[in-house]
Amino acid sequence: MMIKALLFDKDGTLFQFKATWEAWAHAVLLRLTDGDRERAAEVGQDIGFDMDTQTFKRDSVVIAGTPAEIVTALQKHFGMSSNALETILNDEAETAPQVEAVALVPLMESLRARGLALGVATNDAERPARQHLEGAGVSELFDFISGYDSGNGVKPDAAPCLAFARKVDVRSEQVAMVGDSLHDLKAGRAAGMRTIGVLTGLATQGELSPYADVVLDNIGQIPAWLDKQA
Structure with missing residues (x-):
């Protein structure tokens, strides 16, 4: 799908x-x-x-x-x-210093150009999350930004993932949850979403693979993966 x-x-x-x-x-x-x-x-x-x-x-x-x-x-x-x-x-x-996993502005702009809705669900608080995204110049490119204190629940529960799907009016199975931890991938799976693991956190490919449809080196590889889904 x-x-x-x-x-x-x-x-x-x-x-x-x-x-x-x-x-x-x-x-x-x-x-x-x-x-x-x-x-x-x-x-x-x-x-x-x-x-x-x-x-x-x-x-x-x-x-x-x-x-x-x-x-x-x-x-x-x-x-x-x-x-x-x-x-x-x-x-x-x-x-805290923020080091982008890849250059975020061009990547997010390219994903928006594909017609994709974009969101962030973090277990960090919403205020610093917005600060970090604004600092990277990408906050306006996201349709949804949710922290643990935003009222949408926390991962690994499915609630923040489902809140995003409702916000952008997309069926869960048409959403991919992207994350570096088992909390992220378990939340996506629980919501009925596709799951993409990335290796820019501390978890290994072996740890992520059982819960991921694919494990990528970083989010910069998502466009090529999307092309294969078409």
Whole structure:
């Protein structure tokens, strides 16, 4: 069946995961501990982040979790409210460096030129997500931008995928969900969508393949894949 819409994850899909979130975790931990690197390293273990190597463990809550889930992992270390902690996480996320997986403007413009509806469903908060997309100059090219706090549910539940399909008035089976994590692909499958895995996050081809119709090196290969579906 012809693909009429594409729904993208953000981190690890539109933007390279490591370049953005390793810098974010380092900044957040130092801010929360007032620059105490020893304490920051200890706290980092609870979100699966190694301060010495500045790398994430593969099961880190940051990879596919929501800011609220990260707050839960951090809260026992700090005497502040969950709202205050989440504000710090989102503030740092807004200014975290964004490295595009591929040049986003020409790719998204080319996809729009094909008549495709485009959306973003992220487990990040909506505010920093919009900031990142605006910074890349592509926010206006998306018909739908949903974060974990947008009222559309969170992945791996199908709800944000179904919300996108309703928004653009396209049947689920005519949508492809594009993502770098199992949360993305499981959400797409649960919604009855095609699924495209990409290798710009931390998951391997072997991990993504059971849940993906295809695994690509990056989103720049989507146009060639679409041509094969015609």
